[in-house]
Amino acid sequence: MNSTWKRYLVYFAQEHVNFRFAEIESLLSVFHIPVRFLEKPTDLQPYWIVEFNKEEDVKLLASRSLSIRYCLELWGHAKSMEDLHRDIKTLPTAFFEDHLQPNRTFKIAVQSFCKHLTQADKVTKIQTFSYLPFKGQVNLNNPDTHLLYLEYYGTDSNDPPEEPYCVFFGRWISAGFRQLIRELSLKTRKFIGNTSMDPQLSLLMANQAQVKPGDFVLDPFVGSGSLLVAAAYFGGYVIGSDIDYLMLHGKSRPSRIKQKKRDENESIKANMEQYGLQDKYVDVLVNDFSTQFFRDDTRFDSIITDPPYGIREATEKVGIHKDNYTIEERHLPTHIPAKVEYQFSKLYQDLLAFSAKHLKIRGRLVCWFPVFREDYSDEGLPSHLSMKLVANSEQVLSKYTSRRLLTFEKIEEPIDGQCNGINTIADFRNKYYRTRNETRRERRTKEAGIREQNRLEALQRNKNVVN
Ligand SMILES: C[S@@+](CC[C@H](N)C(=O)[O-])C[C@H]1O[C@@H](n2cnc3c(N)ncnc32)[C@H](O)[C@@H]1O
Structure with missing residues (x-):
């Protein structure tokens, strides 16, 4: 079978952290989903960087998980925004060209964890991605391609660092099943x-x-x-x-x-x-x-x-x-x-x-x-x-x-x-x-x-x- 392993960010809710690994392991085994861990998963940080060989596998996993907040196809991951842009610019065009087509709408959103960013901060950060050669229209409500820039400031919202510990950029794949809790x-x-x-x-x-x-x-x-x-x-x-x-x-x-x-x-x-x-x-x-x-x-x-x-x-x-x-x-x-x-x-x-x-x-x-x-x-x-x-x-x-x-x-x-x-x-x-x-x-x-x-x-x- 022709398989293409791709990098994904799996971002978790900071709740019942000790149940996370057991839940994901259980779902991976019941759905027979193969996965490769690019970093050793720990409970200390709310995200894992992993590889899956099918987007459907990511969607299936997220569709049943209570621990997962969302999953992104990872386009870049770095210690700073400058390094992130350098990382993204090295991607071959084939990697994202489907998403840049004139018939596809898109949006870029910004999220930060444990630190508040103003709307103006967010807009400035979005503009730094203007080198991506999108040919389609922006659609904020229901885009074909939803991209997310994420800044991770740790898990202590009372004492966040000045600069994020790391940043991510990726394509939204799926939310977890947490709406079921409500x-x-x-x-x-x-x-x-x-x-x-x-x-x-x-x-x-x-x-x-x-x-x-x-x-x-x-x-x-x-x-x-x-x-x-x-x-x-x-x-x-x-x-x-x-x-x-x-x-x-x-x-x-x-x-x-x-x-x-x-x-x-x-x-x-x-x-x-x-x-x-x-x-x-x-x-x-x-x-x-x-x-x-x-x-x-x-x-x-x-x-x-x-x-x-x-x-x-x-x-x-x-x-x-x-x-x-x-x-x-x-x-x-x-x-x-x-x-x-x-x-x-x-x-x-x-x-x-x-x-x-x-x-x-x-x-x-x-x-x-x-x-x-x-x-x-x-x-x-x-x-x-x-x-x-x-x-x-x-x-x-x-x-x-x-x-x-x-x-x-x-x-x-x-x-x-x-x-x-x-x-x-x-x-x-x-x-x-x-x-x-x-x-x-x-x-x-x-x-x-x-x-x-x-x-x-x-x-x-x-x-x-x-x-
Ligand atoms: C912790 S509660 C279960 C709560 C349940 N999970 C719920 O969501 O409502 C434990 C239950 O065990 C029942 N129970 C106690 N002794 C029992 C026994 N010998 N046989 C069957 N049920 C018993 C109690 O009546 C109680 O309803």
């Missing part, structure tokens, strides 16, 4: 919960999971279904489950401060309809993850989930501390099962074992794992012989805590009875409460109080809800 904003979403995942992170998770049209995707701790929205947006058929039946039936306490009562039609399904994704919605079911709940031969393309940390929602499973507990027949129809603590390490052990069993080969599990930063070690993470850890990005939450977005890929079918590794990083939930000087007993009393309150509310408000 489209799916939680502020305008019909149904949200206390722990709804924001759209940017949900979409990043779906990219880590390499969701493709037609995939079958599960979130076993689905809550308000934010991760299902993201997966469905990329074409996945989505299904979720959660132990909290009030949540799944849209009957839990409203999460918006001013809202007293949930609207009649608040539900995960209503969210799907809001975004025109109803044809991707399979269903949600009330279920305790600690129990087996899918047929043995059920296979998913990916599992994307945010398990409970036990801070803003209880980490619990169906169970009771009493021995030989039985329920009288007459109480069964209205019985709400008692719950006990679902141990943090057991939950992750179950999640990996479940994924090893129910994912297709090369299917991915993408999940959050909260840690106290001082306790973190790669070796302490949950593990399973059939699941390879392929990405691990940190989102810092506070001075002491963070959560890791872990991406595992299933590499082989598990052998029956195979044990998986238990994470040895300190139990986040226990440590969280310990550091807040709450004794175990106080915490249990508090949680039992919350559970009892939930139970009473459930009985009172939801007599007509069938569990």
Whole structure:
């Protein structure tokens, strides 16, 4: 195949920087896009200089990326404007002659990062490119060729240098997919919960999971279904489950401060309809993850989930501390099962074992794992012989805590009875409460109080809800 490698500038948003490399690597691999790095990519600067051999590859990558702000075909890159012009003047005419034709409109725009340029500054800088022999008309709104001159002043807008660290000039190829973050904003979403995942992170998770049209995707701790929205947006058929039946039936306490009562039609399904994704919605079911709940031969393309940390929602499973507990027949129809603590390490052990069993080969599990930063070690993470850890990005939450977005890929079918590794990083939930000087007993009393309150509310408000 005849391939022409060209230089591109990939300019990133300065947000969730630690997720950048994992996201791009995941998209390059799912779309089979070859790339050459001309500079070692780092998180320290918001751009990469790379080579692709097809413009379509750049467009495809940008069309799915939340990290990318935009991509330019690079015509020049230098430490100063003078060097940049020298660089551009050495380009062979064949490089840009298609864009200079009389039938093509064009525009040159100027952007600076971390330093404000006045309109007059920008015009002066644009005029320095007048040696480019454009034959077509200028069109500022919808040009055939959109060129961008970019000055990079670092990432600290409080203390930018006098002169830019470097400058770029190139042809606009594509913006990233960041407008989706606003489209799916939680502020305008019909149904949200206390722990709804924001759209940017949900979409990043779906990219880590390499969701493709037609995939079958599960979130076993689905809550308000934010991760299902993201997966469905990329074409996945989505299904979720959660132990909290009030949540799944849209009957839990409203999460918006001013809202007293949930609207009649608040539900995960209503969210799907809001975004025109109803044809991707399979269903949600009330279920305790600690129990087996899918047929043995059920296979998913990916599992994307945010398990409970036990801070803003209880980490619990169906169970009771009493021995030989039985329920009288007459109480069964209205019985709400008692719950006990679902141990943090057991939950992750179950999640990996479940994924090893129910994912297709090369299917991915993408999940959050909260840690106290001082306790973190790669070796302490949950593990399973059939699941390879392929990405691990940190989102810092506070001075002491963070959560890791872990991406595992299933590499082989598990052998029956195979044990998986238990994470040895300190139990986040226990440590969280310990550091807040709450004794175990106080915490249990508090949680039992919350559970009892939930139970009473459930009985009172939801007599007509069938569990
Ligand atoms: C962090 S929240 C998930 C939030 C969700 N990603 C969203 O966007 O709304 C964790 C969820 O796990 C559920 N959960 C807790 N224990 C569970 C269990 N044993 N089985 C299934 N779900 C459970 C909680 O009810 C809660 O909805």
